[in-house]
Amino acid sequence: MYLGIDLGTSEVKIVLMDQAGKLLADAGSALTVSRPQPRWSEQDPEQWWQATGEAIAKLRAKAPAEFRAVRAIGLSGQMHGAVVLGAQDRVLRPAILWNDLRSISECVELTERAPQLHQIAGNLAMPGFTAPKLLWLAHHEPDVFAAMQMVLLPKDWLRLKLTGNKVSEPSDAAGTLWLDVAKRDWSDELLTATGMRRSHMPRLVEGGESSGTLLPEVASAWGLSPEVIVAGGGGDGAASAVGIGAVNPGDGFVSLGTSGVLFVVNDRFRPNPAQAVHAFCHALPGRWHQMSVMLSAASCLRWFCRLVSVDEATLLNEIAELDSAALENAPLFLPYLSGERTPHNDPYAQGVFHGLSHAHGRAALGYAVIEGVTFGMADGLAALHTAGTEVTELSLVGGGSRSPYWAQLIADALNVRMVTHVGSETGGALGAARLAWLAANDQPGKEAVICAKPPLREAFTPNAQRHAALQPRLAAYREIYRCRPERNADAALPGH
Ligand SMILES: Nc1ncnc2c1ncn2[C@@H]1O[C@H](COP(=O)(O)OP(=O)(O)O)[C@@H](O)[C@H]1O
Ligand SMILES: O=C(CO)[C@@H](O)[C@H](O)COP(=O)(O)O
Numbered sequence: 001m002y003l004g005i006d007l008g009t010s011e012v013k014i015v016l017m018d019q020a021g022k023l024l025a026d027a028g029s030a031l032t033v034s035r036p037q038p039r040w041s042e043q044d045p046e047q048w049w050q051a052t053g054e055a056i057a058k059l060r061a062k063a064p065a066e067f068r069a070v071r072a073i074g075l076s077g078q079m080h081g082a083v084v085l086g087a088q089d090r091v092l093r094p095a096i097l098w099n100d101l102r103s104i105s106e107c108v109e110l111t112e113r114a115p116q117l118h119q120i121a122g123n124l125a126m127p128g129f130t131a132p133k134l135l136w137l138a139h140h141e142p143d144v145f146a147a148m149q150m151v152l153l154p155k156d157w158l159r160l161k162l163t164g165n166k167v168s169e170p171s172d173a174a175g176t177l178w179l180d181v182a183k184r185d186w187s188d189e190l191l192t193a194t195g196m197r198r199s200h201m202p203r204l205v206e207g208g209e210s211s212g213t214l215l216p217e218v219a220s221a222w223g224l225s226p227e228v229i230v231a232g233g234g235g236d237g238a239a240s241a242v243g244i245g246a247v248n249p250g251d252g253f254v255s256l257g258t259s260g261v262l263f264v265v266n267d268r269f270r271p272n273p274a275q276a277v278h279a280f281c282h283a284l285p286g287r288w289h290q291m292s293v294m295l296s297a298a299s300c301l302r303w304f305c306r307l308v309s310v311d312e313a314t315l316l317n318e319i320a321e322l323d324s325a326a327l328e329n330a331p332l333f334l335p336y337l338s339g340e341r342t343p344h345n346d347p348y349a350q351g352v353f354h355g356l357s358h359a360h361g362r363a364a365l366g367y368a369v370i371e372g373v374t375f376g377m378a379d380g381l382a383a384l385h386t387a388g389t390e391v392t393e394l395s396l397v398g399g400g401s402r403s404p405y406w407a408q409l410i411a412d413a414l415n416v417r418m419v420t421h422v423g424s425e426t427g428g429a430l431g432a433a434r435l436a437w438l439a440a441n442d443q444p445g446k447e448a449v450i451c452a453k454p455p456l457r458e459a460f461t462p463n464a465q466r467h468a469a470l471q472p473r474l475a476a477y478r479e480i481y482r483c484r485p486e487r488n489a490d491a492a493l494p495g496h
Helices: 045-062 064-068 104-113 115-119 130-140 142-147 154-165 170-176 188-193 216-223 236-245 298-306 314-318 324-328 361-388 404-415 426-438 446-449 464-482
Strands: 002-007 013-019 023-030 072-078 083-087 150-153 210-213 229-231 251-254 260-266 278-279 287-296 330-336 353-354 393-397 418-422 456-459
Touching: 002 045, 002 154, 002 236, 002 426, 013 045, 013 426, 013 456, 023 361, 045 064, 045 154, 045 216, 072 154, 072 236, 072 426, 083 154, 104 130, 115 188, 130 142, 130 170, 150 154, 150 287, 154 210, 154 229, 154 393, 170 236, 170 278, 229 426, 236 251, 236 260, 236 287, 236 426, 260 361, 298 314, 298 361, 314 353, 314 404, 324 361, 324 464, 330 361, 330 464, 361 404, 361 464, 393 404, 404 418, 404 456, 404 464, 426 446
Parallel strands: 002 072, 072 229, 251 393, 393 418
Antiparallel strands: 002 013, 013 023, 083 150, 210 229, 251 260, 260 287, 278 287, 330 353, 418 456
């Protein structure tokens, strides 16, 4: 048996997978995000650890005998977050998350300090990434920066709690802006630009390699053997890719989680910073990927559902009842509730409802929300096209993949066949379990078996008529962003 733990933004999700790759059980425990100042986004790592313990207890109760047979654990997690450790591995402040936008001017500074940044890291400096956060700390919390001995990514901090080892792996490390992405190793030049050294960084293993075994006290608390291996794992994008078998060049998926991701596998490092496309390492050796990232995707739906006191499934049913005239006349929505990365790299971008009238009820507004997120994905796909990447089929993963209506809308808007697989909604957790299986297995040819595509659940073929009908609305959506008000001077981010 293998466990996959995905430290998401809204939830820790854990899956139990058997030795045939079948999902036996899953469990989760919710997380909250703290926003103590505008544009800040933080979580207390202790909350991650507590939620992981709760989810483990739920999972063990569901399948006690199978749980005891776990041989290896894989980790997946929200990327880019900075967990700053001092002496004795003490956490010095709340973790600064991937959707935190405080380090805007530090991105400009970092780009000036490291002119080679785009070539080495393959990405624009964006406030969500880890390196600018540390420059911000140096400027605003110099005592914390001076006491810092190590920076860990969120899932790698969980690993420290599980194994006592400070280890990361290339797929998540690529999102720090400290990695030489082509070489899959830390870059001394980029570290120096942030006032850091290699000794501040964890050791690197590949995602399907062992990073250590469970600490005896954790093994005993969880009822597992201390010989259980913890695999390198992956950032949640790369781990989700492993979970749905997107492991060969050209394979890709769309993730509708808190964030929105369009991910395509490459056989080599293919940076294209001009379009704010991310170019990172895959969780499997010798492979990279390009990715467009929306800072708010299904989280826009959650936000709207809370505002109008309805759950997602009910709202989506109401949306499905709208006729074509109602869809054509629905308001437009810009999903930039926490700025945007691809294609704008604009932390100042804001959400908009446009074109409201007395005729609109919550279903029309709800439609506008999911359509706006879908148009954000269409922009992401256009950015990947400019970066030379073409796709004909994409898997859909994450919480948003529970809605067949939304899957069809994405197929129609992107003009790409969308598919869901068994386990699609579990996102990175399934991929983490597969990486654990890889780490615990030394059979030749194991990757083709372990990382195969899971059974197909549903396919959504693009409807040409609907694609055409959506084009004027997509054009208007793009125009509304172009009409945004002037921002202040430090909005001059690279690529913006
Ligand atoms: N039935 C549904 N249809 C569409 N979206 C849904 C549904 N149920 C939940 N969601 C959305 O899924 C999102 C959570 O997805 P998840 O992949 O768990 O996110 P994360 O990994 O960021 O924690 C929420 O924003 C929620 O609104
Ligand atoms: O910033 C990114 C990828 O670059 C996000 O994908 C985070 O990794 C958070 O993911 P979710 O919580 O939405 O799964």
